[in-house]
Amino acid sequence: MAIEDDVLVIGGGLAGATAALAAAEHDADVRLLSYKQSTLRHASGLIDVLGYTPAGEGPLAEPFEAIPDLPEGHPYERVGVDAVREALLFFDAVAGDAYSGAHTESNALVPTSGGTVKPTARYPAATEAGLASDPRDTLLVGFHGLPDFDAPLAADHLEAAGVPFAARGVTLPFPGIRRDDAKVTRYAHILDRDTPVDTGVGEAPARTALAETVRPHLESAARVGFPPILGDENAGVVRRDLEERLGIPVFEVPSGPPSLPGMRLEDLLYGALGEAGVRVTTGVPVVDYELEPAADGVESGAGDGDDTDAARIDRVLVDRKGREVPYRASEYVLATGGLVGKGIRSRREPVPTDGVDDAATHGTGDDPASSPAYRSSVGSDGAPAEPRTATGSEVDEALARRSGRVFEPIFDCHVPHAPDRYDWFVDDAFGDQPFARYGLTVDRELRPLDGEGDLEFSNLRAAGAVLGGYDYAAEKSGSGVSLATGYVAGSRAGERATEDAE
Ligand SMILES: Cc1cc2nc3c(=O)[nH]c(=O)nc-3n(C[C@H](O)[C@H](O)[C@H](O)COP(=O)(O)OP(=O)(O)OC[C@H]3O[C@@H](n4cnc5c(N)ncnc54)[C@H](O)[C@@H]3O)c2cc1C
Numbered sequence: 001m002a003i004e005d006d007v008l009v010i011g012g013g014l015a016g017a018t019a020a021l022a023a024a025e026h027d028a029d030v031r032l033l034s035y036k037q038s039t040l041r042h043a044s045g046l047i048d049v050l051g052y053t054p055a056g057e058g059p060l061a062e063p064f065e066a067i068p069d070l071p072e073g074h075p076y077e078r079v080g081v082d083a084v085r086e087a088l089l090f091f092d093a094v095a096g097d098a099y100s101g102a103h104t105e106s107n108a109l110v111p112t113s114g115g116t117v118k119p120t121a122r123y124p125a126a127t128e129a130g131l132a133s134d135p136r137d138t139l140l141v142g143f144h145g146l147p148d149f150d151a152p153l154a155a156d157h158l159e160a161a162g163v164p165f166a167a168r169g170v171t172l173p174f175p176g177i178r179r180d181d182a183k184v185t186r187y188a189h190i191l192d193r194d195t196p197v198d199t200g201v202g203e204a205p206a207r208t209a210l211a212e213t214v215r216p217h218l219e220s221a222a223r224v225g226f227p228p229i230l231g232d233e234n235a236g237v238v239r240r241d242l243e244e245r246l247g248i249p250v251f252e253v254p255s256g257p258p259s260l261p262g263m264r265l266e267d268l269l270y271g272a273l274g275e276a277g278v279r280v281t282t283g284v285p286v287v288d289y290e291l292e293p294a295a296d297g298v299e300s301g302a303g304d305g306d307d308t309d310a311a312r313i314d315r316v317l318v319d320r321k322g323r324e325v326p327y328r329a330s331e332y333v334l335a336t337g338g339l340v341g342k343g344i345r346s347r348r349e350p351v352p353t354d355g356v357d358d359a360a361t362h363g364t365g366d367d368p369a370s371s372p373a374y375r376s377s378v379g380s381d382g383a384p385a386e387p388r389t390a391t392g393s394e395v396d397e398a399l400a401r402r403s404g405r406v407f408e409p410i411f412d413c414h415v416p417h418a419p420d421r422y423d424w425f426v427d428d429a430f431g432d433q434p435f436a437r438y439g440l441t442v443d444r445e446l447r448p449l450d451g452e453g454d455l456e457f458s459n460l461r462a463a464g465a466v467l468g469g470y471d472y473a474a475e476k477s478g479s480g481v482s483l484a485t486g487y488v489a490g491s492r493a494g495e496r497a498t499e500d501a502e
Pocket of ligand 1: 016343464466
């Protein structure tokens with residue numbers, strides 16, 4: 001017996017969590033299935049909507065003025081500018097006072113640990129006192145055990161970038177931590193619990209000891225910035241306690257990975273999922289799917305663009321320690337991430353044209369080992385399978401050496417890409433990299449389209465980094481796209497599922 005829900009979301013990152021929350025708003029029964037950790041834990045915790053145009057113009061002060069000019073196929077063009085606004089409002093309601101920036105549509109400029117200034121739409125409340133538009137003189141504090149945040153260098157870079165304040169940096173010992181390899185969570189937990197630490201002249205609670213270590217270096221600073229280690233579960237309490245002891249505002253400078261602000265955002269979203277009644281199952285990969293049988297007993301076929309003609313997914317199959325467990329829903333959301341999250345994969349050789357990746361091989365589930373695209377792409381541990389050797393005398397060897405395939409491993413949705421791997425990249429590492437835009441193409445309801453522009457399935461929507469048509473790293477739009485498309489995909493799936501149930 002399949003486990004049944006109204007909406008099934010695959011992927012537990014920002015896009016999947018948002019889709020599940022949005023679907024639950026429509027009173028749908030929602031389940032979220034996720035495999036490994038998402039990029040939330042590595043990302044900065046900032047919600048970037050659009051910092052630069054695809055042509056590299058920016059930093060943008062007004063992202064919503066630039067969105068209508070984005071090219072056709074960009075995820076924001078697909079959902080429309082109003083949906084991006086709605087998705088941010090939805091996020092604001094979920095995040096409450098943990099995030100700031102909702103008072104304006106303009107981008108805020110947030111200093112980063114590298115000493116650059118980043119345009120972003122929403123930022124953790126812990127970041128607020130550090131905005132680069134604020135003219136107050138600033139002390140940045142780094143710690144010997146956290147070499148990724150070089151406070152003096154970051155301060156120099158900020159001043160060189162022309163910020164409207166004097167910035168100074170110091171590197172200090174962190175009271176109670178002598179090891180160079182302590183995890184960021186160790187710093188946070190010591191401060192969360194205000195653990196007594198050895199100060200060299202006796203013991204003191206950790207926050208008192210930290211304030212006393214920093215105080216002699218304040219001089220004329222009117223605010224002080226730390227790496228993002230100021231507590232985890234009690235982050236707000238830790239920050240306010242330090243502010244009281246130091247007498248000036250305290251802020252965190254986003255950095256990563258691993259990133260405590262990203263982990264805090266993950267906790268916030270998963271707390272909201274629990275409150276919304278979403279059933280969450282983690283640690284299991286979806287590996288295959290089966291189609292709904294059509295009325296005449298034949299599988300529903302690929303559509304010609306008409307919603308009613310397109311194939312419908314009946315169930316997905318989840319690998320639980322080698323056993324396949326079916327999960328069924330009336331609507332599905334694919335939010336498995338991009339090349340980083342493994343929602344999009346690549347391999348060197350072209351797929352043999354023996355029907356292995358033909359969608360028609362899916363559907364019965366009689367022979368699970370037969371040929372799902374997922375299993376042809378990954379080993380039993382989920383790692384990429386060994387590249388196959390191109391065979392066949394008709395294949396031109398030189399071309400075969402250069403050819404490759406980019407694909408979506410669960411449903412084998414179409415991913416437009418150049419057949420020659422050498423065309424996926426340009427030599428200039430900072431250049432416009434075509435592979436960064438590889439992902440699914442979708443209609444305005446975010447339903448994946450095949451190579452002919454027809455719907456792949458009528459009850460599948462896609463959200464987040466699995467989508468193509470944008471370069472999140474260059475545009476600084478990663479979280480914004482995940483939010484906007486997760487919100488739209490989840491809302492439409494929830495609406496449709498509850499309509500169907502009536
Ligand atoms: C290091 C780093 C830093 C970043 N910094 C920023 C930043 O500062 N600001 C910003 O806006 N954006 C940033 N981004 C980008 C941003 O994190 C992503 O664009 C976006 O959040 C992607 O979210 P997602 O939910 O689409 O995918 P992901 O976060 O990749 O999540 C995909 C999820 O799907 C799961 N999954 C995959 N395959 C399966 C399967 N077969 N079955 C079940 N589950 C599956 C994965 O395990 C994962 O949980 C950063 C990204 C990285 C990697």
